[in-house]
Amino acid sequence: MHFEAGEPICFLFPVQRTVLETVQPRFLPFETAPQLADHHAVWQQSRYDFLEKMRNERKPVAPVDQWQKRYYRGADMTDKPVVPDHRVKLRLAPFAPIPAETPAEPDPNAPVILQTDTETLGKVIGEIAAAIGGGSLDSDAAVDVLVKRLAAIGLGESEALEVVLTAMARAESGEA
Numbered sequence: 616m617h618f619e620a621g622e623p624i625c626f627l628f629p630v631q632r633t634v635l636e637t638v639q640p641r642f643l644p645f646e647t648a649p650q651l652a653d654h655h656a657v658w659q660q661s662r663y664d665f666l667e668k669m670r671n672e673r674k675p676v677a678p679v680d681q682w683q684k685r686y687y688r689g690a691d692m693t694d695k696p697v698v699p700d701h702r703v704k705l706r707l708a709p710f711a712p713i714p715a716e717t718p719a720e721p722d723p724n725a726p727v728i729l730q731t732d733t734e735t736l737g738k739v740i741g742e743i744a745a746a747i748g749g750g751s752l753d754s755d756a757a758v759d760v761l762v763k764r765l766a767a768i769g770l771g772e773s774e775a776l777e778v779v780l781t782a783m784a785r786a787e788s789g790e791a
Contacts, residue, residue: 632769633731633735633767633768633769636767637735654691654692654693657692657693658692661683661692662683669681687703688701688703689701689703731768731769735768736768739764739765739768742761742764743761743764743765743778743779743782744782746761747782747783747786748786758776758779758780758783761775761779762776762779763775765778765779
């Protein structure tokens with residue numbers, strides 16, 4: 616494979632690590648959202664009509680005219696804006712230059728900043744406390760589960776393991 620200088624080779628779309636894990640997807644019948652069902656029916660007919668028009672078009676159609684563009688415009692089936700601050704292009708900052716000197720190792724005493732909300736953090740701490748208090752931490756599997764829960768909210772795995780083992784040691788020694 617060969618790539619020319621400046622030719623894009625991939626697209627990065629950063630998403631906060633825990634965002635997708637906090638979503639609870641569910642299936643609902645259209646009857647539970649009549650407005651959505653109406654919009655779907657209008658979209659379905661609109662799409663059918665649009666594709667028929669494309670099929671029957673005698674002159675060549677420009678590529679830009681071969682799609683309906685509602686998503687691009689941020690509009691619903693009634694052509695009303697769905698999101699007030701809809702944007703077509705993101706104006707992202709360029710990557711920062713690589714520093715001339717990078718530290719050999721990160722400071723082990725630097726504070727760890729978790730990228731999570733207090734409710735999620737509280738739930739994880741509660742799970743760990745319940746597991747320790749219930750005496751269910753006899754197996755390595757239980758420790759692994761708790762480490763993975765802490766890592767899922769942004770703590771590094773080695774730090775998460777240290778937190779769980781410290782909590783277990785304190786529980787065993789009677790410290791709170």
